[in-house]
Amino acid sequence: MANNGRRSVKLKKGPTVGTGGHGRKALEGKGPTPKAEDRPYHKAFKNKQLSERSEAKRASGSRTTSAAARSGRSGPKGRATEEVVTGRNSVVEALRAGIPAKALHVAVRIEMDDRVKESLKLAAERGIPLMETGKPELDRMTDDAIHQGLVLQIPPYEYQDAYELAEETLEAWKKGHVANAPLFVALDGITDPRNLGAIIRSVSAFSGHGVVVPERRSVGVTASAWKTSAGAAARVPVARAANLNNTLKAFKNMGIYVLGLDGDGDVSLPELTLATEPVCIVVGSEGKGLSRLVRENCDQIVSIPIDSAMESLNASMAVGISLYEISRQRAAK
Template sequence: MAGNDKRAGGVRKTNKKGSTKGSGGQSRRSLRGKKATPKAEDRVYHAKYKAKKQKERRDSGRQARKDPSTQPELVVGRNPVIECLHAHVPATALYVAIGTGNDDRLSEAVHTSSERGIPVLEVSRDELDRMTGNGMHQGIGLQVPPYQYAEVDDLIQRAQDSGRPGLVVVLDNITDPRNLGAVIRSVAAFGGHGVVIPERRSASVTAVTWRTSAGTAARLPVARATNLVRALKQFQQNGYQVVGLDAGGRHTLDTYDGTTPVVVVVGSEGKGLSRLVGETCDDILSIPMAGKVESLNASVAAGVVLSEFARQRRVRG
C-alpha cells in the first residue's frame, strides 16, 4: 500500500488522512503569471548590457570626432588662454589645476575672467589631464562653447538692412582655422556682411579662429551651408554676382566692377575651387601679380579683393 511504502517517494507528508480543503492561496500565488523577461541587453548584470553601453560610448565618441564644432572646446596653455581672453572669446569657464605655480600670466587670466563674469573653477591636476587628454596644459584651461552659426538667409537680410550692396565671402576647401579667422577679420575690416563655409571638409570657428580674427568673429556672422552650390544659387537668386578667384580667370581685379552685390568665392592655395563650385560662378577673377608667384594664400587673396571692392565703393559712394 502506498501509505505503508517505505521508499522516499511514498512517504506521506502529513499525518492527516484524507484530502485537504485548501492551501490558503499559496498555490494560487505561485501559479500567477509573471511579466515578460527583459532582454539580455537590458539586464544590468548581463554581458550584453555591458557590450551595449560600450557601443554607445564609442558611437558618442565617434560623433564628437565627426563634428567637433558641436562640442565645447578647451584651450590650454597660459599664452593661448591669455590670447583668447584678449580677443574676447566668449568663454564659459576657466579651469585652474590645484597647486599650479602662480605667475603674471595666470594672475592675469584669473583677474580678467573674474572681471568678465567667467567662472574660475579649481580642479585636480588629474581631472584637468583627463579633460584635455594630455598633461601639456600648464595648469590652466579655458572652456569655449560651440560657435552659433548663421544661415545664408541671415547674411542676405543683414546686407539689405545695412542699405549697402551685399559683400560676402564663401570659402571652398579651406581647412586651416587660421585662414578662416584671417578672412573673417578682412571681411569685417572692409565692410563685408558675412562669411559662408561648407558644413563638411572645412575649417570651423574654433578658439584658433577666434584668436586669428582678433575677436571680430563676435561681430561678423559666419554661416554654414550643407550644399555650397545650392548656397551660391541662393545668392544669385537674390541679385548677387558670384565671382570665383582663380589664376586663369577671364577677368582681372583691375577691370572688375565690385560695386554691385557680390559673393567672392575663395578656394585653397593647393586645390583651388572645386569643379561644381567653379561652374556655378558667374565669373572667374584673377589677381594681377608681378614675378613668378603663381598663387596667394586664401586669406591674403580674399583681403586683396575685398580691399579693392571697398575702394571702388568709396569712390562711387
C-alpha cells in the same frame, strides 16, 4: 573441472598501432621562458594591456578633439563640439584676445606665476566662472594634453544660416538700413582656422556682411580663428552652408553675383564691373583652388594680377586684396 568441450586458443601477439609520436612534443620542452609582459597570468601583462589601451584611447581622443577644434564641426548626433584651450601661455593669450569662454578651470593647489595671476584677473573682469578642478579631471578634459593646470573651456560657436543671412542683408539694403550692397565671402576647401580668422578680419575692415563656410571638410570658428580675427569675429557673422553649391545657386537666384577667385580668371580684378552689385566672393585653398562644381556655379572667375614669379597668393591675402578693390570702387561710385 570439465570445460564443456571447449578448447582455449591462445592468440599470437602481432604488430600494434603506434602512437605516431604523440608524446614527442612533451619531450621537446616549452622553449625559452616568455617575458613577464607576455604571460597572461602575470601582473606585467595586465599593466601592458592597460598601457596600450590608454595610449590608443589618448591617440583617438586627441585626433577627434583636435579635428573638431580645427574645423568647428558638430559632434555625435549633431551636437556641437566644445573646445578647450590648454597651457598657461595659450590660455592667457586667448583671454587677452577676448575669445568667448564658458569657464576657466584651475588646478587644485596650482603653482602661481604671472601668467596664472593674469589669467585669473582677466577671467574675473569678464565674469568667466572660475572652477577649481583636480588634475585627473583636467587630464580627462584635455585627453592628457599638457595643460600646466590651466584649461579654458570655449563654448561652441553659434553659426547663422547662410540663406537667412543673405536674405536679411538684402532686405536691409533695399530698405536703406545698410549703406553698401551685400558683400559676402564663401570658403571652398579652406581648413586652416588662421586663414578663416584673417578673412573675417578683412571682411570687417572692408564693410563686408558675412562669411560662409560649408558644414563638411571646412574650417570652423575655433579659438585660433577668434584670435587671428583680432576681435572681428564678434562683429562679422559666420554662416554655415549644408551644401556650398546649393547655397551659391540660391544666392544667384536672390540677385547676388558669385565671383570666384582663381589665377586663370575670365576678368582681371581691376577690370571688375560688378563691384557695386551684391557680391559673394568665393575663395579656394591655396593648393587646390576652386573645386570644379563651385567654379561652374560662379558668374565670373576673377584673377588678381601678380608677378609671374609668384605662383599663387595665400587665400586670406587674396580675399583682402579683392575686398579692398571692391571697397575702392564702391567708394568712387
